[in-house]
Amino acid sequence: MFENLQEKLSQAFKLLKGKGKISESNVREALKQVKISLLSADVNYKVVKELMERVTSKALGEKVIKSITPDQQFIKIVNDELVELLGGKESNLDLKSRPSVILMVGLQGSGKTTTAAKIALWLRRKKGRNTLLVADDVHRPAAIEQLETLGRSIDIPVFAGYRKDPYKIAKEGLNFAIAKGNDTIILDTAGRLQIDEDMMEEVEEISRITKPDEVLMVLDSMAGQDVVNAAAEFDRRLGITGFVVTKLDGDSRGGVALSTKYVTGKAIKFVGTGEKLEQIDVFYPDRMASRILGMGDVVSLVERVQENFDNEKMKEMEKRLRKAQFTFDDFREQLRQVKKMGSLSSMLEMMPGAAKLKDVKVDEDQLTHVEAIINSMTKKERMNSGMINFSRKKRIAAGSGRPLSEINKLMKSYDEMKKMMKKFGKLEKKGKLGKFPFRF
Numbered sequence: 001m002f003e004n005l006q007e008k009l010s011q012a013f014k015l016l017k018g019k020g021k022i023s024e025s026n027v028r029e030a031l032k033q034v035k036i037s038l039l040s041a042d043v044n045y046k047v048v049k050e051l052m053e054r055v056t057s058k059a060l061g062e063k064v065i066k067s068i069t070p071d072q073q074f075i076k077i078v079n080d081e082l083v084e085l086l087g088g089k090e091s092n093l094d095l096k097s098r099p100s101v102i103l104m105v106g107l108q109g110s111g112k113t114t115t116a117a118k119i120a121l122w123l124r125r126k127k128g129r130n131t132l133l134v135a136d137d138v139h140r141p142a143a144i145e146q147l148e149t150l151g152r153s154i155d156i157p158v159f160a161g162y163r164k165d166p167y168k169i170a171k172e173g174l175n176f177a178i179a180k181g182n183d184t185i186i187l188d189t190a191g192r193l194q195i196d197e198d199m200m201e202e203v204e205e206i207s208r209i210t211k212p213d214e215v216l217m218v219l220d221s222m223a224g225q226d227v228v229n230a231a232a233e234f235d236r237r238l239g240i241t242g243f244v245v246t247k248l249d250g251d252s253r254g255g256v257a258l259s260t261k262y263v264t265g266k267a268i269k270f271v272g273t274g275e276k277l278e279q280i281d282v283f284y285p286d287r288m289a290s291r292i293l294g295m296g297d298v299v300s301l302v303e304r305v306q307e308n309f310d311n312e313k314m315k316e317m318e319k320r321l322r323k324a325q326f327t328f329d330d331f332r333e334q335l336r337q338v339k340k341m342g343s344l345s346s347m348l349e350m351m352p353g354a355a356k357l358k359d360v361k362v363d364e365d366q367l368t369h370v371e372a373i374i375n376s377m378t379k380k381e382r383m384n385s386g387m388i389n390f391s392r393k394k395r396i397a398a399g400s401g402r403p404l405s406e407i408n409k410l411m412k413s414y415d416e417m418k419k420m421m422k423k424f425g426k427l428e429k430k431g432k433l434g435k436f437p438f439r440f
């Protein structure tokens, strides 16, 4: 799914990768690449424009998180805006009346009939509902049989009634559901190659008769932008309550999924991911964005950092680093921050100058031991590591229950880290490490 888009976007991110210093033109270059990616994925141009404006203003905007690399920041920004574009949060079916009525509409071959059966099955499995499928496509030969076959395969009843009059089927279907105690009915309707007036009027009338809780339009994700325009027209005529985007298992370019919400203002509620009737999923904008970007790990990493890093403490620490006053208290504080974030190695990867820090090799299991050792130092010792002589080391070893060799190793790591940070501070002072121009 969306392989092409994914690949192009990752090229955009690469433009920023490994840049210690990033200029506005780098960002502009990456932005241009993102734009090209979206346009070639057949995303509606208005949508692209809006997205670009938002990403640009954020990327060239303010806040900065020092511990994250520029490409990671950029990915996060693009991700957040994609999530927004896709609707923010998931959107549930709103089924209030009894029986609740779902009307399936859409262009020919988009997947209405299949999706009607999929939703019936989904409602039984997830919501314990007992649905009646109503075969209300009287135009295509064998359309009714198709739904009957699908219904039989999942043990869901299908009502067809008088096979010539769609309005009668609708009315009778509703009564049948009431009589049989079905709490939900899903009406499958006819599709057309494009919007034609007769068909619109027919489905409008079915809608008036059945007063649906949900009017779900099925969109084929493999189709082009025209489908999104058709969606807007269906919405104007029928008041669409949500969309189902099908065939995401194919090599869809992504345009439909990315444009629908923005163009119509209505949410995508489900996605179809295969021909089998189980292959339907609730549409989650955040999961979709992360699938499109293929950068789920980076995004959650940045999120964790944003959530957990205590900015004030970091600033304080940074000041000390610059002055090379990195004490064991600071070391311990940093360990605690790292622990809060979960993985030390992922954390190290994100820190500026991380490659060097990796040599320090404090593996995750050791974190607790290291903290125990630092806890066994006196306040004075933590502030001034130079005073930790052999007898003090022995005392610390006994206090923390760790072998002397480990105390020595920690002291050495700490000295190396301190040296490295001193260097780092100097480089920054000389301006060799340039500041990140876009803030976050």
Ligand SMILES: Nc1nc2c(ncn2[C@@H]2O[C@H](COP(=O)(O)OP(=O)(O)OP(=O)(O)O)[C@@H](O)[C@H]2O)c(=O)[nH]1
Pocket (backbone or CB within 6 Å): 106, 107, 108, 109, 110, 111, 112, 113, 114, 115, 137, 140, 143, 189, 190, 191, 192, 218, 246, 247, 248, 249, 250, 271, 272, 273, 274, 275
């Ligand atoms: N791969 C894949 N195929 C799908 C999906 N949804 C539907 N299809 C297939 O698409 C074809 C058309 O599906 P239908 O459900 O008959 O579409 P329809 O909108 O009812 O078609 P008409 O009634 O002729 O307008 C069928 O072969 C389905 O199996 C999906 O999510 N993934």
Ligand SMILES: [Mg+2]
Pocket (backbone or CB within 6 Å): 112, 113, 114, 137, 143, 188, 189, 191
């Ligand atoms: Mg059909």
